[in-house]
Amino acid sequence: MKNFLALLVIAPLIAAADHRPEFQSLIDEPANMLDIAMLRLQDFIVWTKPYMSGEYQGAAKTEKRRHIDINASYRADEGVILVSASLFDSQSSSAQMEAGCRRVLSMMRINIGKGLGHYFSHIDGSFRPSVNDQPADLSGMIELSCHVYGGSTTNRRFGGAMALKFGEEMEILYVN
Helix, strand or coil: CHHHHHHHHHHHHHHCCCCCHHHHHHHHCCCCHHHHHHHHHHHHHHHHHHHHHHHHHHHHCCCCCCCEEEEEEEECCCCEEEEEEEEECCCCCHHHHHHHHHHHHHHHHHHHHHHHHHHCCCCCCCCCCEECCEECCHHHHEEEEEEEECCCCCCEEEEEEEECCCCCCCEEEEEC
16 A cells, blocks of 8 residues: 555656756655655644734734635646645735735745755755755745635635745735
8 A cells, every 4th residue: 555655646756757957856866855845844834824824914914813724735847836825814905915915925935945955855964956966946946825815715815926035026916
């Protein structure tokens, strides 16, 4: 059964032939550092959900703490790791939702950025992703997004995205 589960995890990675050099570095490692990193990242995200909910509440100036759902996934064909926060807030204005999303994305950028080297290495630090024997800049392959829904998952009210790299502002994806 374990072998079958391992095959389910590894098969999509083998099938995707054309990877960015950073992804190829992770995939070539025998333990498949990409999957290990995704597990570590998801564990970290679960731990920070209540904190991020409070960050949204404070920045959006809402009276009630909102439930937040944060997930990490990757698209190997594009060489992108996606970290997406979703909230349900049917009462705040667009400006409040924008302020809340800016704060959540900013805090995710800081907190995920701090642990980036840990997520993509062996516990003893013996492996570090590299491209042509140079340390890989993993922050360039991580995208953060925040989506606010009003009442249902089909009623999208606000969405914003930001790269993990510092220096870029949040891009507003949609406002309803």
